[in-house]
Structure formats: C-alpha cells, structure tokens
Amino acid sequence: MTICTREEWMTIAASRLLWDGCVCFVGIGLPSAACNLARLTHAPEIVLVYESGTLGTHPDVLPLSIGDGELARTATCVVPLPEIFSYYLQAGRIDVGFLGAAQIDRYGNLNSTVIGSYDTPHTRLPGAGGAPEIATHARETFVMLKATPRSFVAELDFRTTAGYLQGSGARARSGAPGGGPRSVITDFGLLKPHPDTQELQLAALFSGVGVEEARAAVGWPLTLAAHVGIVDPPEAKELEILRALHARTRQAHARPVAIPL
Amino acid sequence: MTICTREEWMTIAASRLLWDGCVCFVGIGLPSAACNLARLTHAPEIVLVYESGTLGTHPDVLPLSIGDGELARTATCVVPLPEIFSYYLQAGRIDVGFLGAAQIDRYGNLNSTVIGSYDTPHTRLPGAGGAPEIATHARETFVMLKATPRSFVAELDFRTTAGYLQGSGARARSGAPGGGPRSVITDFGLLKPHPDTQELQLAALFSGVGVEEARAAVGWPLTLAAHVGIVDPPEAKELEILRALHARTRQAHARPVAIPL
Amino acid sequence: MSARFLTLADAIAEHVHDGTCVALEGFTHLIPFAAGHEIIRQRRHDLHLVRMTPDLIYDQMIGMGCARKLTFSWGGNPGVGSLHRLRDAVERRWPAPLQLDEHNHAGMAAAYCAGAARLPFGVLRGYMDTDLPAHNPAIRRVQCPYTGEMLAAVPAINPDVTILHAQSADRQGNIALHGIVGAAREAALAAKSLVVTVEELVDNLAPAMNAVLLPHWLVSAVVHCPGGAYPSYAQGHYERDNAFYQHWDAIARDRESFLIWMDRHVLRSVDHRDFLGRLLEDAA
C-alpha cells in the first residue's frame, strides 16, 4: 500500500465512481481534481462541464477558479452561462453533479449560505451558486466534504440545496427530476442513502479506518449500511497521476503573471 | 423629371422616409430595396436587421430570400433567430419595421394569413412570420403595398397583424409598446393615420397623380388629410442608384449555381 | 453517449417512423433536403412536421403524402411566393388533409427555446390583438406574478427527432454550423433525438464566426452527405440556387407535373448523390 493523504484518497475514491463517457457538472476543488483524475485514468471520454460555460474541457492543470482561461482554451465549446443552466442542466443533459457544502445533514441536504440566522448571520458563506439546481436536475449527485461534527450536522442552519429532504420518499414526491445524492465521499469513506429512508449510512470505509472514527466525525447517530465495504487504497498509478496533476497545477499557479502595463 | 415605374417611385418614396442611423427591421421585396437604397444614398449609417438574424448587414445585391448568404457575409454579426425576436425586437431596439401584406384595412390592420375563412380558405397565404410582433414592438412601422380594392379593403378576412385596431386610440389602449403604422407607401402616394381617429387618409400623391386614381384603388371611402402633399418624382441620382442595385441583383441571381456534386 | 455515424438511409429508418414528430430545421440556409428526400423515399406517412419556415422540402413531403400535421409560422417559397402543394393540402385536402398548428415566428422561437430548456411553456409579449389565438387553442395567456400583466404563452416544442444539415462534424460527432442558423440549435436541443447530415468530416473542429457547436453527446446520428442542403445552401460550400426556387413554382403548381418530377428525381434516385446527378442531367 502506498502512503497518501486522506484528501488524495477522497479524490481517488470519488474518481473511481465516475464512468467513461459520463457527463459531469464539475465544481472547483476536490470535485475538479477527482473528475480530471478520472479523465486521466479510466474515463478518457468523460465530458466535463463547468458552470462557466465550458463544455467538454480537458485542462492540463487544475483551475483555481471556475472560469480560468485554461478551461476555455481546452474546451470543445464555450457557451454563455444562461445556456449551461437552461439548455444543459435543466434540460436533463447532466449525468453527475458534484457538490460541496459547509454543512450536510443526514438526508444529504446541504448548506452553503449562512452559519447562524439568515438575517443576523454568525458566518456569511458565499451562497448557493449553481448548487440547488445541480442537485435538482443532475441524474445523480456526489457530495465531497471532509467530516467533522460541525459539517455533518443533525440540523442545517439553512437549507441551500435539497438532498432527500425529510427522507422516506420525500424527494421523489417533491417532483425533482434528478435522483439526489447517491454518494457522499468524505475523508473516512463513503456514505450512501438507505434504500427506504434515504438516511445517509456508512457504506464503505477507507481500508484501515474503523467505524468509531466515522461515528466520531458525524454529528448524527451514524448507522451502518447492510454491507459496509472497504475502499481500496490508492494504486501507485492513481497516486502518481494525481500527484503529477497537482504538481503541474502548483507550478502553473506559481508562475508569476505579468501585470499588463 | 425622369421617367420611372410606379414600383421604383414607391421604393424611392419609402427610402426617403428613413433617416441616417435608424435601425430597420427589413422584409424581403420592396422594403429591402427601399432600405438598401436609403443606405446607398442619404442614410449610410442605417442599421439593417433581417429576421434571419443578420444584424447591420450591407448586401451588395438584394437578397431573394430573407436568409441569403449575402446577408450573412456582409453583416456586423449573425445571431440565432430567437435572439432577434426577444433581445432585439421585443426589447424595443427597432426603430422602424417594414411590413407588407395581402390586405390592409382603413386602420392599418393587415392580413397575410388567408383569403376566405381560416378553416376552409379560398386562398391560403404564407402566414404571419415575424409581422405581428414587428407591428407590436417596432417604434413605428411602414407598410408597402400596391393598392387595389382587393388589397385595400373595408374588412379584412383575417387580422394577422394589428395596426390601429378600431382606431380612435384603441391601439394605445391595447398596451402595444410600438407606435403602429406611421405611413402606408403605395403606388399612388402615401396614406397616414388621422391624428384622432387613426383612419388612414390620403397624405401625399405622387406628382401628376390625381385624387380620383387614389380613391378608385382603395376599397373604403378614402378621406383626405388636412394637407395632401406631393411626393417629388425620383431624382436622377436616386433612380440611377436603384437601377444599378437592381441590375447587380439580376445579374447575380442569373449566374447559374453549380450543383454540389 | 457519443454520436454514431450512419448512412442517411439507416439514420432515417432508425429515427423517423410513421407518426413521428419531426423537425427538419434551417432558416433558408442549411435546409436538410437530402434527409427530406430520404423520408419520401422511405414512404413515411402521418408525420407531424415542425418548422418555422416550411419551404420546398416540406412542400414536397406534404405533396407526397408524408404529413398529417404541420407546426409552422410562415409557409411560403422564400422570395418567390406560394407553396402550391401546401396550399393544395390546406385548400383542397390533396393528397390528404393537413392539420395546421400555426404560430408567429416570435411564438415559435419561444416554443423551441422552452423545449430546449425543458420548460413546459414559453412566454412572450406577442399575438396581441390578432385573430390567430382564436384559431389555435395552443396559444394561451399567463399572468406576470410581479406586474399582473397578461403575456402570451406557447407550449414547448419537443420534436421526437430534429434533423439538421451542418457544415462539419469531427470524429467524435461534434457538429459545427456557421452563418445563418435560425432556430436550428434550439430545435436540436429540444429534440428527443438528433440526426445531422454534414458537408464534411474533419479531424478537429475549429468553430468559426457565429459558430454553433452541438456536442457529440447530444447527437444521435451523424451522416456524411455532401450537397445535402442543395438547393438551399451551405455557407462556405455552395450557394443557394435561387433559380431552382423560382423553377419550383411552376413544377409544384400542378399535381401532375409535381408527381412526375418527384418520381423522376426523388423516388427513382437511390440517394442524394443520384438526385444531384439527375438534376445535372436536366441542366445538360
């Protein structure tokens, strides 16, 4: 087994969930790393869509922002943002939406708006962006988020984005076209919704991680899926490609940009 | 005075109504000739918009169809058709809309849909196309149409396009953003709406044409405007430019197109 | 799902069945004539034809009995006059009655945009004080939840299949169009499946001015079909044959001469190449 960080493991675990040819709506950060890793390993025909309007992009280095020039330069095409949301996302053209958040609850609902109350917030977060409609329309969503009792909470401060609502079929009854969060990839393993209640359960652990670590990181009483699997450690090849991608990215972002004067 | 056809005179009379810099939504046929004549004479900065999505076009020869390649090749830009209707026409960006029709009534309402009844038509015409919304949204419209009692009628078979409706302020009360038909250019002169009733009245005659000819060509009792003007005959320069345009056009359209085999 | 590369005959056989709702879009430019002819050759009928500006190819399909219903906003021979076969179907129900679902350009554009966005309706400030809404119950009204104003509503158009002609496709099946595009892109995005005939196959696409690019994963089938838009045109490849459009007026005016022309040029031709060859013979 190769030694790696939990973040690398999360990224690799997420990348393995993607299949060749799938159309992914990608967010910045871990999701972007996971999707590009999939593209560079087992899913060369994956179609990456960023909300900046870049369709079918093949970045050589990871973008820092959702609208880096690298994404436009290597895209099949670039379309105006309203089209991405109406003609692609709302039209049901997206297989997998990747989401992050500040908080997630046991039914996969997400908060990226405020900690505290909306009108007098303790911490004002950036807000919804594209997440609520990605969650509504993508055939399925994956959530990537490191687990602490402050992020995996019993009760959200604000529901920015709907997961399974109150569970037990509430989402299906809501009429949302997309299927909802199929996997939550976190730094100890994967949570998946219970088939009936849709409560997120421990579905797989990184090999070597114990159930107690998972339970301690989650702010609700975490139950176990019928079968708790093991996430195989990163293969040397996966790690090598991911680290090379990060190294290229660091190098590119460290290159000073000339002030246009 | 130069000898010319009534059609040439109509075209020249219409072109004189346009001003430099005005944004015209142009139809095929006489309006297209009139607008391009204006561009080649007194209004070089006129902006010609065709519903095919060609904005600011400068055709060297008149297009046969609304979507000839000549219009695209010489345009400032080409946009998808839905944008022309929503972001340009409906958004109130058009100064002058040019319309034709099979029938016009005394309030400038137009029919280009059917002669006879809609369900069992005597003559099925091509239909509305862009006309109804051009008439609704352009700041003003000009109608070009040769006059006969069959085309200038007391009662339309079908109201495809609203002019002043029943007159006497009905259009203003309807909430239509555009001002309605300001001039009807026909083959004896111009009709204009009465300031109060909006009934189309004889406003100007081609020099040498008598009121009786106008009355005979119109299917309702034609009244005279407070002042009936005279449309000056074409100037030599105007005719020369118009005829050269038509000659270039005939020549271009006579050039055989190779079958792409 | 990547695009598949098919022959025109296979693409039509697979995607156009009796009763299919099919949009062969294009606005004067890039009219998919070859595909329309293949539909006629395959003797499809009861089709629901959709197009803003049905022109000669729809005149031919209607005259040959392919259509049951027409959704449209302007049905004429551009710059020439009437479509005689369309008129004959509407005025005298020959060869079959034709149900009309008639719109204005602005309304039909809004309906395609709604279809592309998978919204059930489109909104516009249109159809004001005109007779059409009384004859088309599909044109309704919707109230603005802010101003209280009543606006026109149109139901989304989502064809079973949209067929386009485009300049080029790359090896993956990405499609590039340039020049006048009309509502081709919206019709493509609104459709359940999408068939595109193209002038040329290229290794890599470099979209040009006013490019519309349809990603390969939206494309059901790609057909290499040079000259597939003739007698309309493909910007950068060949020009519109305006003389043919004028000539068509005489051919289509009469049922007999229409049927003879269709038999010789379309039914007896095996494919579009053969069709073009027959026209070349005529011209010789």
Added chain:
Amino acid sequence: MSARFLTLADAIAEHVHDGTCVALEGFTHLIPFAAGHEIIRQRRHDLHLVRMTPDLIYDQMIGMGCARKLTFSWGGNPGVGSLHRLRDAVERRWPAPLQLDEHNHAGMAAAYCAGAARLPFGVLRGYMDTDLPAHNPAIRRVQCPYTGEMLAAVPAINPDVTILHAQSADRQGNIALHGIVGAAREAALAAKSLVVTVEELVDNLAPAMNAVLLPHWLVSAVVHCPGGAYPSYAQGHYERDNAFYQHWDAIARDRESFLIWMDRHVLRSVDHRDFLGRLLEDAA
C-alpha cells in the same frame, strides 16, 4: 445611436450616480476592475450592485462604502474563500448595512435573460425545496397554463447601467468578447445604458470563437482601457493573476489593512494605468 468614445472618468461620471443600479458583469474572466476602481475614486455611494459572482472588485466597492444593496448568486473569492469586506458588511454592517437580494445562478441567469428580452419575469424549474425563497420575496411561483405545474419565477433584472470589459471595439463601437462570457451579454442587453472598457481598438472586427458581438447602437460609451480586467484576465491578452486573488484574502481580512491598501492603490492612483504602475512598484 452610435457608441461614444470617452475616458473612463467621463464614462463613469456620466453613467454612474449615487443610487444607480449598476452591474459590472463578468464570470471570472473580463472583470471590469478598472471601472470599479474609478467608481470608488469618484466616491459613489448608495449603489445597487448587481452581479452573479461578486468578487474582489465588489469586495472593494462594498468595503469602500459604495453599495446599499447587492443582487447576487454567489459571493466569494473564487478558489480562495470568503470576501471579507462583503462578510463584514453583512455580519457587522461595516462600513454600512448591505441589503441582500440573493438568488441562485440559474435564477439570476433567468432574470438577466428576462431583462434582455424586456419580459417582466423569467421562469425556471428551480429553488425547489430550499430556504432561500422564504428570505427573498422576489422569488415567486407561476403556473404553467398547459400542465398546471408550478414553476419558479424571478423578476427581470434591468440595471440602469451595465459595465463590461471586452477584448476589442471597432471604430463604430461594435464590441467583441471571446472566451468565457458568463452572463455578460444578457446583462448588457438588459441594461438601460451600456459602458464597455476594452483592451484594444481595431479598425475592423473579425469575431472569433465563441464571439459575442454587441452592436454599436446598443453601446452608450466605449473606453479604451488596456489591462482593465487585471487581476482577472482577458483571453488572448493576459492571464488571471491567481496569486493576487490569494493575496487579497490577507489584505481584506482586516479593516485597517484594507483601507491602507485601497488608499495607496486606488484612491491615490489617478487612473488604471497608475494603479497598475503601483502594483508593479509593490512587486519590485
């Protein structure tokens, strides 16, 4: 109406007044930094700022007390984290309270499109089962007149003025943008007036891939302003200075260091060229 060519100071003085509703649009790419700095220099206040993704330039304007209200859908430092000045205004009302009109990207895009089309509202299938509509009464519902389904409605956005940065303008004032355009075009078409700063003036425009062209007759003022999007970028001209965005996090975290930086770099600079010169000095 053809575009006028103005200095940046004149264009801002003419089009941005206290209380104006102004959208400086751009989606990571082509952010009109120079124009925002000039607004700060002219000490405008009570502005209603509109932008899908308010970033550093809005952080600076908010921190400098220019804004009364913010219409937005995501307010962060892209790829870095928080906008500390925005947070300080919302959390602690410093330097002034900031009214939020908060949306999702999909809703705000629909609102711009409605504004561009001069419709009073936009429709989307969105905001489903989330808490935002309870906090923003502008998000309403509208019923489909065909299916009976309830959809989300948003009121059209029509800024008094939209300000963009673009790659080029020609002598008439036609504007070309290429690369990532976000909702820049819709924001431009929705506005009552439109001011564009450009990298370069050219004799003739040859629009490139993914070009957006704004015809000159929609453009109120054109300003030649090279480097006007820095530290964001202008595809084909210069890159995004990601290091600056990271550096900004430290500057903006603290009120004191923010005010010192703004004073030295923005208020004391006479124009954008001078601003860039001061950054160059810092770097030396």
